Amino acid sequence: MRLAVIHINGLLKLVLSLLLVLCPALPKAQPPVKKYIFSKGDxxxxxxKNISEKELDDFIKQYDVAxxxxxxxxxKNFADSIINNGWKVDVNDNNLLVISKKPGAADIVNDITGFIKGSINIDIGNPIxxxxxxxGINNFRKQLPFTIKDSIVTFTLNGRGNANQxxxxxxxTNWQQGAIPMVKNGNDWLLPVKLKPGKYTYKFIVDGEWIxxxxxxxxxxxxxxNNNSxxxxxxxxxxxxxxSNAKRVFVAGNFAGWEDGKIKMNKTTTGWELPVLLDTGTYTYRFIVDGKWITDPANPNKLPNEFGEYNSSISVGKPVLFLLNGLTAANQVYLAGSFNDWRSFELKMKRTATGWEIPYVLGAGNYEYKFFADGRWIDAEGTISKEHEPGSVFVIGANYTFRLKKYAAAKSVFxxxxxxxxSPNAYAMKKEGDEWVMPLHLATGKHLYKFxxxxxxxxxxxxxxxxxxxxGTGNSIVWVK
Structure with a gap:
């Protein structure tokens, strides 16, 4: 086995060359053999046999082969556990033990990940x-999505055994600048990469051709x-x-517009499941079992809905604490806003010594909100508001600041x-010196606006x-990358 680690422009590239390894007994002057590799697809x-107990313990822990x-x-030449796990003994003499196994789908993840982890930890990049x-939900044709174990994604390209590289x-990987060679395994190519939860785009380069x-x-x-996978x-x-007797099970929720029949779950030996990437925020959902809508029996977190029932609820990320000072004599106070379609019955606040509060998870964005106290709408300052009037505005993750100059004499700018x-009266700008400013969060891409x-x-x-x-009056354009 040859392993070369090359630094190019500060980026790490891994070059693997795998050769058949038959390990003879080593002279005592050499370190003991302790290898876990791929050899001809096995x-x-x-x-x-002279490996120290500490070295063996470290090897077992490193490659998870307890x-x-x-x-x-x-x-003691006790081979039962090796054989029962599908391995065979190739060499077993006074000096050396060699065992091998044909990899299955799950074994590939354990083995190739262990091999590369033993050489270098590939931990690169951030999600987009x-x-x-x-x-986001993966959708693969004729095969299951890439296997993920312990944050290691094993990228796989099947059926390209004739390729040289x-x-x-x-x-x-910063695309071509940091492209990583994959490892050939029979007719397939594999590469484990440690990735945090998120969205990623990628391509394969097969003998110089991008696909x-x-x-x-x-x-x-x-x-x-360019189009990317x-x-x-x-x-x-x-x-x-x-x-288990159900024919079809779907999940529907506010993250997908509550559309029935859109997100199908996968049947397993114990029931149904579906891995999903959810952006930061609070989500409500239900399962649909052969047409019947049910809450998640394993999730105790629920929020009321408009039908007098409940939806299961999950949160991803850290919460924002909404506070309303005063109104200590109110019987009930609810939080409502653009983030929950202004549902005045859903988010019940908790009474405190000085007012009311509720934690709620939201992702980056621009939001309006108000409070609903004993049948009356109230803004963030505690002023009574009408239902159709805009709410108070707050921004999470501002990435662009709008500025308007030469209107210092204006009384109000939105x-x-x-x-x-x-909306002509929802996002009030703030006067700073001789200009009006407002920081907002804008999604990537093109946006139209006016003052x-x-x-x-x-x-x-x-x-x-x-x-x-x-x-015929025009709109200004801003692009966010």
Whole structure:
């Protein structure tokens, strides 16, 4: 086995060359043999009989092979555990133990991950934003999605055994600059990569030719004329035990518009499940078992719905604490906003010594909210408000600041655009010196907007980018990368 680790432009590239290894007894001057490799498509472990107990313990822990009882084999020739786990003994003399096994789907993950982890830990890249998505689900043709174990994703390209070289490139490798050679295993190519939950785009480079994953049905453009395969590393598992006689089970929720029959769960030996990537936020959902809507029996967290029933609820991420000072004499207070479709019955607040509070998880975005206290709408300052009036605004993860200059004498300025439904009086800008400013969170891509100055709509005088609208008055344009 040769292993070369090359640093190019500060990026780590891994070059693996696997050769058949038959390990003869080593002279005592050499360190003891302790290898776990691929050899002609087989998994192979080679161990010297003179290996120290500490070295053997470290090897067993590193490659997670405690179930093979290697200590008993070396000391007492106890081979039952090795054989029962599907391995065979190739060499067993006074100096050397060599065992091997044909890898199955699950074994590939354990073995190739263990091999590379023993050489170098591939831990690269960050996910790309879900942007306007709330969730992501993998969709592969004719095969299951890539196996994930302990945050290790084993990328697989099947049926390219005739290729001389296959490399993996993606947003997590800085594409071609950090492309990583894959390992050949029979007619397939494999590579384990440690990835945190998130959305990733990738391609294979087969003998110099860039291709999308032929088995992955999800492809999206990168805005530069290229289409790339998409893979989601999940952070939540929808799971429904039992119901083994059901023909179909779906999950529906606010993350997917409550659409019936859109998200199908997979049948398992114990029930139904589906791994999903959920963006930061709070979500409500139900299972649909052969047409019957039910809450998740394993999830105690529930929120009331408009039918007088309940929906199961999950949160991903850290909560924001909403506070309302005063109104200590109120009987009930609820939080409502653009984040829960202004449901005034859903988020019941908890009474405190000075008012009311409720923690609620939200992702990056721009939000409006109000409180509903004993049948009356109240804004963040505690002022009574009408139902149709805009709520108080707060922003999480602001990434763009709108600025309007030369209107220092204006009494009020609002920002309106495709990011707030073109509301003329919801997003009030703040005067700072001789300009009006408002930081907002904008999704990647193109956005249209205008300013509303003392009731008059104007395009941004400081922005030369604009396009015509249906009124013939134009809209300013901002691009977010």
């Amino acid at each position: 998994m192979q472990i080679s161990l010297s 179930d093979l009882a290697l200590k008993q084999m070396i000391k 934003p879900l942007n306007k998505q709330s969730y 296959v490399m993996l490139a993606g947003n997590f 999308n994953d032929p088995y992955n049905a999800i492809v999206e453009g990168d805005g530069e004329g 998409v893979f989601y590393v999940s952070n939540y598992l929808f799971k429904l035990d039992g119901n 920002i309106a655009g495709d990011f707030n439904g073109w 509303v100055v003392d009731g008059n709509w104007i395009i941004d005088p400081g922005n030369n980018l604009w396009e015509e609208n249906e009124h």
